[in-house]
Amino acid sequence: MVTSPVVIVGAGLGGIRVAENLRSGGYDGQIILLGAEEHPPYDRPPLSKTVLTGADDRVDLKPSEFFDESGIDLRTGSRVRAVDPGSRTVSVERGGAVEELGYGTLILATGLVARRFPGTDGVAGVHVIRTVEDALALRAAAASARRALVIGAGFIGCEVTASLHGLGVEVTLVEPTPTPLSGPLGEQIGQMVTRLHVEAGVDLRVGVGVDELLTEDGRAVGAVLSDGTRVGADVVVVGIGGYPDLDYLEGSGIALADRAVGGGIACDGVGRTSAADVYALGDCANWHDPEGNAHRVEHWTHTVDHAALVAAQLLGHPIAHQPVPYFWSDQYGLKFQMLGSPRPDDEVHVVDDDGRKFLAYYSREGLLTGVVGAGRVGKLMKARQYLLTPTPVATLLG
Structure with a gap:
C-alpha cells in the first residue's frame, strides 16, 4: 500500500502518469516529482519527428497549472545521486546543493541515456x-x-x-x-x-x-x-539505442536484471523491486510478464501501462489484465504500428502489400504473436482482439 510521502524519480512520461493515476485513484498525500531536466514533463516521440522538422514544438504532457491544481510538487533541475532504502532517503542535487529527501514510497522512472x-x-x-x-x-x-x-x-x-x-x-x-x-x-x-x-x-x-x-x-x-x-x-x-539511467542506484542494494533479459531494475509483475516500498516502471524497469518471463520494453504505451499498474497496486485497486503491447512510428507520411510481442525469428505472413503500405501477421508454433503494419491503421487495430487470447494464425489466413 502507498505510504507518504511518495517520491517519484524521473519527471518524464512514466513519472507524470503514475502521479496522475495516484491522484485520480484517490490518494491525497504528498507527491514529490523529481526531474533532472529543467523542463516540466514532456513527450519524447515528437522529438525525432515534428520537433526536428519544426512542424510543432509542443511537447509538454500537462499544462503548467496542472501541478498546482493536482497538488504535485514538481521539482525540475533535481538529479538524484543516490538511494538508501535502509534510511528511506534519496540524495538530490539541485542548483549545486545536495539534500537528503525522505520517502514513504519511492518510484523510479528514470528512463534511458542515449548511447x-x-x-x-x-x-x-x-x-x-x-x-x-x-x-x-x-x-x-x-x-x-x-x-x-x-x-x-x-x-x-x-x-x-x-x-x-x-x-x-x-x-x-x-x-x-x-x-x-x-x-x-x-x-x-x-x-x-x-x-x-x-x-x-x-x-x-x-x-x-x-x-x-x-x-x-x-x-x-x-x-x-x-x-x-x-x-x-x-x-x-x-x-x-540507449541504456537504462541507473548510476544513482550504485550501492543501494536494489537488484538489477541480467543483461541477457534486457538489464534494468529487476521487478515483479507489478513493478515491485527488491527493496521494500520501492517500485520501478518504464524504460528503466525490467518486469515479469504474466507468464513469469523477465523483459524490458522501451515503448511509450508500455510505460503508460506500467504507470497504471503501479498506481493500482499502491492503492490496493484490482489489477487489470495486462494490455496488448503496442508501438508506433512515423516515417515518410506512413504510420508504422506493432501489436503484440513478435520476435524477429517468428514466421511472417504478409496479408496486404501494395508496394508501400502493408500488413503482416507474426506467429510462433502456429499461434498469433503480433501484427505489424504501415498505413493500415484500421486493419491493424481490428486484429487486436485476436491477441487477447491464444489464436491459431491459420484462422486469420483463411
Whole structure:
C-alpha cells in the first residue's frame, strides 16, 4: 500500500502518469516529482519527428497549472545521486546543493541515456536525440547542412532519416544488419522498410558498420565504414539505442536484471523491486510478464501501462489484465504500428502489400504473436482482439 510521502524519480512520461493515476485513484498525500531536466514533463516521440522538422514544438504532457491544481510538487533541475532504502532517503542535487529527501514510497522512472558513438566526446557536429535540446540542436544544424550521416537504422534512426529527408538534407543511413529494423521486426518486414528509404532517395548502406568518424578541427566531417568506403557529412546523428539511467542506484542494494533479459531494475509483475516500498516502471524497469518471463520494453504505451499498474497496486485497486503491447512510428507520411510481442525469428505472413503500405501477421508454433503494419491503421487495430487470447494464425489466413 502507498505510504507518504511518495517520491517519484524521473519527471518524464512514466513519472507524470503514475502521479496522475495516484491522484485520480484517490490518494491525497504528498507527491514529490523529481526531474533532472529543467523542463516540466514532456513527450519524447515528437522529438525525432515534428520537433526536428519544426512542424510543432509542443511537447509538454500537462499544462503548467496542472501541478498546482493536482497538488504535485514538481521539482525540475533535481538529479538524484543516490538511494538508501535502509534510511528511506534519496540524495538530490539541485542548483549545486545536495539534500537528503525522505520517502514513504519511492518510484523510479528514470528512463534511458542515449548511447553515443565511442570517442566522440567533445566532437562537434555529432548528435543524439533524447532531449528537447538534442532535437533543437539537430534542427539548427540541419538548417545549414547538405549531407547527413545517420548511424543505426532502428526506429529512431529511421525516423530521423525521414525527418531530415523532409528538410531537404541528403541522408546516408548506415546499418550493420541486413535491413533497417531487422532487429525488432525481422528481415522480411525490414525489406519493406528498405524500399521506403530507397524510393525516397536515401543512400542506404546495410551490412556495414562505422569503423571511424572523420574529423577536421574538432568537427565530424564523415566516416570510414567497415567495408573501407568513406562517407562525407555535414552532420552526424547517432541512433544506436540507449541504456537504462541507473548510476544513482550504485550501492543501494536494489537488484538489477541480467543483461541477457534486457538489464534494468529487476521487478515483479507489478513493478515491485527488491527493496521494500520501492517500485520501478518504464524504460528503466525490467518486469515479469504474466507468464513469469523477465523483459524490458522501451515503448511509450508500455510505460503508460506500467504507470497504471503501479498506481493500482499502491492503492490496493484490482489489477487489470495486462494490455496488448503496442508501438508506433512515423516515417515518410506512413504510420508504422506493432501489436503484440513478435520476435524477429517468428514466421511472417504478409496479408496486404501494395508496394508501400502493408500488413503482416507474426506467429510462433502456429499461434498469433503480433501484427505489424504501415498505413493500415484500421486493419491493424481490428486484429487486436485476436491477441487477447491464444489464436491459431491459420484462422486469420483463411
